[in-house]
Amino acid sequence: MTAADRVYQIIKKRILDGQYPAGSYVREATIGQELALSRTPIREALRRLVSDGWVEAIPHHGARVVAWTQRDVEEVFELRVLLEPQVVRRAAPRIGAERLATLDDLAERMEALCERGDDASVDEIAQLNNRFHAELVAAADSPRLQRLLETIVQIPVSRRSFHRYTRDELHGSMQHHRELIRALSLGDGEWAASVMRAHILAARAAQLRPAASDEEAREPAFRRRLHRA
Amino acid sequence: MTAADRVYQIIKKRILDGQYPAGSYVREATIGQELALSRTPIREALRRLVSDGWVEAIPHHGARVVAWTQRDVEEVFELRVLLEPQVVRRAAPRIGAERLATLDDLAERMEALCERGDDASVDEIAQLNNRFHAELVAAADSPRLQRLLETIVQIPVSRRSFHRYTRDELHGSMQHHRELIRALSLGDGEWAASVMRAHILAARAAQLRPAASDEEAREPAFRRRLHRA
DNA sequence: TCGAGTCGGATTGCATACAACTCTCCCGTG
DNA sequence: CACGGGAGAGTTGTATGCAATCCGACTCGA
Structure with missing residues (x-):
């Protein structure tokens, strides 16, 4: 080097x-x-x-x-919504048992950390999540797709992104991982792609939400609307 | 500089x-x-x-x-099928009358050259086609999408690509341009995206077709099948 | 007081020289 | 004859010095 x-x-x-x-x-x-x-x-x-x-x-x-604007973040999510589903669409017919086991292991460890919920655990989840996505990209076996995502995703956002998740959202994210593994193990690329799309859109929603106080995070607007109804 | x-x-x-x-x-x-x-x-x-x-x-x-393999070409088309429709999806609500007029002009000039059909005209069509796509990308107003496409498309293939088109395919490509302009002028992003998707898939089909002799190009396999039927 | 021009400092852009690395070929040895 | 090792050439990697450029502040004049 x-x-x-x-x-x-x-x-x-x-x-x-x-x-x-x-x-x-x-x-x-x-x-x-x-x-x-x-x-x-x-x-x-x-x-x-x-x-x-x-x-x-x-x-x-x-x-x-470079200074990231709100618009930059939106642009990136718009591209991730296109590219990340394509990753799992390609991965579905190509992934092997070994890699599926790795994904399963990562998902399990993230869930365990999710139960704890302290800040250090969330940081660790973020790292494991990155490895999870890296495994998927590797399974997709497309150097260009890999390179595009590497240049696009640029964890400056997603570094702290999990901290913006509510507990429910974090739990939902774990569910997505599980469902992705199920779809991939059945070789169903379109199912996997749909889940991934939802996964990214959920991340986008959490990210674009105006920086919420802890209060707001525990009792977001939509829930208050539900309670009133 | x-x-x-x-x-x-x-x-x-x-x-x-x-x-x-x-x-x-x-x-x-x-x-x-x-x-x-x-x-x-x-x-x-x-x-x-x-x-x-x-x-x-x-x-x-x-x-x-770098040496391009068949697989590289396939990878690039796979990404273009995702990204180029997104270009027009974004462009639809953003494009202005001036740019639409430019696109119209480019389409008209390409059609005129298409009627002639000699090699020099095909080369010129390729250039105009690049400008056509560049206008669309500019209208999409997404620097990241623009950069991704610039690094992906890399005309080493598409330089001579139009020469692989049959006369019918070239005509169809011109139709796509017209339909794109109609959809964009109505602000219908999904229509435009669908046309673009077809446009790219048509290019892919022509490109991935085994290098055909002129004979094959005028009488492709599917047409022979039609004749036998 | 305001504006234009100019000078100085700081930073990058480029040229040149040298160091480090890799590959190949050849020679010696088993 | 096959194989391992080492020297050499060629290429890239890095250091250093100088030139070109840009920005800001200061001065001079209106």
């Missing part, structure tokens, strides 16, 4: 961690000094980050961490 | 022209000498081409022009 590769991962991690906040500039010389490298590999890493959409290059002025 | 940008376009053009054939290596020093530039901007251009999927980087060994 070259130095440029390492720098790429380091900067990416720092963006995700919020160490490089949105809108801030990433200076070649600064990072170079810090990592005891010349500007060359840093330049190369920044170029890759630009083409992956993590930072934007302002000519002769620097590389700035 | 920087030197690296120019090099990027030059190399890309040469790959499309077949000047750099698939599987051949693009040497940094060679191009540098030829363009009287140092390796630095060439390196940068090659990295962009790698991330755009035109060449693949073999660590410490060079950048090789």
